[in-house]
Amino acid sequence: xxxxxxxxxxxxxxxxxxxxxxxxxxxxxxxxxxxxxxxxxxxxxxxxxxxxxxxxxxxxxxxxxxxxxxxxxxxxxxxxxxxxxxxxxxxxxxxxxxxxxxxxxxxxxxxxxxxxxxxxxxxxxxxxxxxxxxxxxxxxxxxxxxxxxxxxxxxxxxxxxxxxxxxxxxxxxxxxxxxxxxxxxxxxxxxxxxxxxxxxxxxxxxxxxxxxxxxxxxxxxxxxxxxxxxxxxxxxxxxxxxxxxxxxxxxxxxxxxxxxxxxxxxxxxxxxxxxxxxxxxxxxxxxxxxxxxxxxxxxxxxxxxxxxxxxxxxxxxxxxxxxxxxxxxxxxxxxxxxxxxxxxxxxxxxxxxxxxxxxxxxxxxxxxxxxxxxxxxxxxxxxxxxxxxxxxxxxxxxxxxxxxxxxxxxxxxxxxxxxxxxxxxxxxxxxxxxxxxxxx
Numbered sequence: 001x002x003x004x005x006x007x008x009x010x011x012x013x014x015x016x017x018x019x020x021x022x023x024x025x026x027x028x029x030x031x032x033x034x035x036x037x038x039x040x041x042x043x044x045x046x047x048x049x050x051x052x053x054x055x056x057x058x059x060x061x062x063x064x065x066x067x068x069x070x071x072x073x074x075x076x077x078x079x080x081x082x083x084x085x086x087x088x089x090x091x092x093x094x095x096x097x098x099x100x101x102x103x104x105x106x107x108x109x110x111x112x113x114x115x116x117x118x119x120x121x122x123x124x125x126x127x128x129x130x131x132x133x134x135x136x137x138x139x140x141x142x143x144x145x146x147x148x149x150x151x152x153x154x155x156x157x158x159x160x161x162x163x164x165x166x167x168x169x170x171x172x173x174x175x176x177x178x179x180x181x182x183x184x185x186x187x188x189x190x191x192x193x194x195x196x197x198x199x200x201x202x203x204x205x206x207x208x209x210x211x212x213x214x215x216x217x218x219x220x221x222x223x224x225x226x227x228x229x230x231x232x233x234x235x236x237x238x239x240x241x242x243x244x245x246x247x248x249x250x251x252x253x254x255x256x257x258x259x260x261x262x263x264x265x266x267x268x269x270x271x272x273x274x275x276x277x278x279x280x281x282x283x284x285x286x287x288x289x290x291x292x293x294x295x296x297x298x299x300x301x302x303x304x305x306x307x308x309x310x311x312x313x314x315x316x317x318x319x320x321x322x323x324x325x326x327x328x329x330x331x332x333x334x335x336x337x338x339x340x341x342x343x344x345x346x347x348x349x350x351x352x353x354x355x356x357x358x359x360x361x362x363x364x365x366x367x368x369x370x371x372x373x374x375x376x377x378x379x380x381x382x383x384x385x386x387x388x389x390x391x392x393x394x395x396x397x398x399x400x401x402x403x404x405x406x407x408x409x410x411x412x413x414x415x416x417x418x419x420x421x422x423x424x425x426x427x428x429x430x431x432x433x434x435x436x437x438x439x440x
Contacts, residue, residue, distance in 0.1 A: 004034070004035055004038075005082075006092050006095040006096045006099065007033055007034065007035050007038040007096050007099075008035075008038060008078075008079050008082060008083070009079075009082070009083045009088070009089075009092040010024060010028070010038070010042070010089065010092045010093060010096055011038050011041045011042065011076075011079045011083075012079040012080045012081075012082060012083025012086075013083055013086035013088075013089040013092060014041070014042070014045050014055070014086075015056075015057050015060070015076060015079060015080040015083075016080055016083060016085075016086040017086040017089075018045070018054075018055035018056065020086050020089045021045055021046070021049055021055060023089055023090060023093065024042070024089065024093055025046065027090070027093035027094070027097060028042075028093055028096060028097060028100075030042065030043060031100070032096055032097055032100040033096070033100075034099065034100065034103060036069075037064075037069055037072070037075060040064050040067050040068075040069045041060055041064060041072075041076065041079070043063075043067070044059070044060045044063035044064050044067070045060055047063060048060070048063065057073075057076050057077070057080070060076065061073050061076055064076075104132075105133075108129055108132050108133065111128075111129070111132075112125055112129055115128075126287060128283065128309075130283060130286065130287050130290075165183060166184075168183065168184075168186060168187065169181075169182070169183050169184035169185055169186045169187060169338070170184055170185045170187065170212065170217070170296050170297045170337065170338050171183075171184040171185075171211070171212075171215075172184060172185060172208045172211060173207070173208060173210075173211020173212065173214070173215075174207075174208075174211070174402075174415070174417065174426070174428065175428060176402075176415040176416070176417065176428060177376070177402055177404075177415045177417075179410075179415075180402075180404045180407070180410055180411060180412075180413060180415050181374055181404070181407060181409065181410050182407070182409035182410030182411075183409075183410075185297065185338035185340070185373075185374075186338065186373060186409050187336050187337055187338060188332050188333045188335075188336055188337070188338070189332060189338045189339075189373035189374070189408075189409070190325075190328055190329045190332050190338070190339050190341060190371055190372050190373055191338055191339070191340045191341065191372065191373060191374050191375075191376065192303075192341050192342075192343050192362070192368060192369075192372040192374070192375045192376065193205060193340060193341070193342050193343065193376050193377075193378065194342075194343045194344070194345050194357060194361070194362055194375060194376070194377045194378070195342075195343075195344070195345060195357070195377065195378035195379075196344070196345050196357070197344065198383070199378045199379070199380055199383065200378055200380065200400060200419060200426070201301075201302070201342045201343075201344075201378055202225075202226065202234075202301050202302075202342065203234065203238075203424045203426060204378065204402075204426055205221070205299045205301050205340060205342050206221065206231060206234045206235060206238070206299075206424075207238060207424075207425070207426050208297075208299060208340060209221050209272060209297070209299045210235055210238065210239065210270075210272065212296050212297055213270040213271050213272040214270060216270070216271065217271065217294070217296035217297075218271040218273065218292050218293070218294050218295050218296055219271065219272055219273065219295070219296055219297050219298070219299065220273045220274075220275070220288065220289055220292055220295060220297075220298045220299070221272070221273070221274045221275070221298075221299045221301070222275050222280060222285055222288075222298065222299065222300045222301065223274060223275065223276045223301050224276075224277070224278055224279075224280060224300075224301060224302065224305035224306065225278075225301060225302065225305060226276065226301065227276050228274055228276045229248075230248065231274055231276065232264075232267075233247040233248050234424050235267050235272070236260055236263045236264060236267065237422075237423045237424050237425070238423055238424050238425045239263050239266065239267060240259050240260060240262070240263030241423055241425070242256060242259060242260055242263065242423060243256075243422050243423065244422065244423065244424050245422075247260065273292055275288055278305070279307050280306060280307060281306065281307045281308065281309045282306060282309055282324060282327040282328055282331055283309050283327075285298065285300065285306075285328075285331065286331050286334070286335070289331075289335055289337075290335075295335070295337055296337060297337050297338050297339070297340065298332075298335075298337065298338075298339045298340065299339075299340045299342070300328070300339065300340065300341045300342065301342045302341070302342035302343060302344060303321075303324070303325075303328075303341050303342065303343040303344075303368070304321075304343070304344055306324050306328075308320045308323060308324060309323070309324075309327065321367065321368070322367040325367045325368045325370075325371045326367065326371060328341060328371070329371040329372075338373075341372075343362060343368060345357050345361040345362060345377070346361050346362075354381075355379065355381075355384050356377075356379050356401075356403065357377040357378075357379060357403065358377070358405065359375060359377075359405045359406060361377075362375070369406060372406060373407075373408045373409060374404060374406055374407045374408065374409070374410075375404070375405045375406040375407075376402050376403065376404055376405070377402075377403040377405050378400060378401070378402060378403070379400070379401040379403060380398060380399065380400050380401070380419060381398075381399060381401070382395060382398040382399065383398075394421075396420065396421075396422065397418050397419065397420055398418070398419050398421070399416060399417075399418065399419070400416075400417050400418065400419035400426060401414055401415070401416055401417075402414070402415040402416075402417060
């Protein structure tokens with residue numbers, strides 16, 4: 001039996017029993033039909049049904065004629081006569097879908113061959129192919145779930161969560177923030193950390209990644225702005241209570257250097273993975289993530305530097321960012337892990353009296369707010385002090401506010417913590433002595 005026969009049997013089933021259209025439309029899309037006549041017949045049946053009109057051979061024939069498929073009556077009758085029964089329509093649909101996916105894979109293989117012949121960058125070829133294959137996989141996961149299946153699925157999920165709460169989410173390592181988020185970052189979620197430059201979003205992202213790696217869970221940091229040396233220095237400064245500036249510029253004492261070497265040895269054993277390329281697409285990020293077994297979370301620094309997946313895209317920046325945001329959310333769902341995305345705020349956030357940022361300060365697109373499971377905005381009141389004043393003394397510790405401005409899985413509100421500019425450490429606030437942090 002050929003692929004064309006199965007498509008003909010699908011159309012024949014529609015003609016024998018028009019009520020099977022619900023089954024067909026739930027299983028197949030227009031692009032699944034390789035034969036143009038079968039595609040035209042299916043489109044005609046869908047249009048008739050959408051308009052509340054009767055789906056029969058005469059009506060389908062009329063619409064097909066209008067679409068350029070003339071003299072179709074004999075062909076339609078042949079489809080119906082060659083279909084023994086409409087009872088097997090689900091099987092016909094399944095075989096048609098399999099054939100369509102085979103054609104798509106062959107098309108991808110052909111594109112790969114053409115790109116190789118054109119000497120295109122191999123990483124770009126792989127990224128595009130992986131994304132296209134993921135699209136095929138996503139399209140295959142369209143099964144409708146009944147209410148009964150949903151209930152049993154939830155019970156199975158809850159049994160696992162009751163035994164191990166980490167099955168539900170990945171903890172940031174900051175108790176106050178995790179509590180606000182509903183226990184941690186829920187798997188398959190996208191979490192936005194927004195701040196103006198210099199406010200500490202990269203530091204918070206690295207802190208969260210380090211907290212995950214410290215629990216011996218694999219984490220991937222995509223650093224599109226800072227180098228691996230800078231990221232390592234941030235990790236060492238925080239963990240070893242060392243000066244970030246000295247780690248980068250020199251000037252450590254012998255004692256500090258010994259401490260730095262000890263800290264580097266400790267950190268080298270943690271599953272903290274880094275990519276510090278300056279140009280990556282969401283497809284590139286997904287390809288890298290699949291190479292890491294047991295990946296717990298991804299931290300991307302930062303959203304504005306992610307490149308659109310489409311080569312030479314002429315879309316406006318707003319549309320590009322909308323696509324990138326949606327693709328990151330889709331990647332989180334596909335991988336089953338949270339993705340933390342750092343994002344710069346626009347300059348409007350500094351015009352308010354208290355300088356505190358708001359959701360509308362997210363740059364480039366409102367889709368970021370819509371796609372995110374939670375949006376965390378950073379604010380350090382001391383940052384806006386008059387540093388040129390004669391009596392100004394830069395504090396060793398200062399307050400940093402994590403404003404949970406949107407949250408699908410918990411409450412919104414403020415998580416207050418302590419920032420140490422010297423070491424780049426963010427820590428919980430000790431409410432018995434608000435001037436000092438305590439260790440988690």
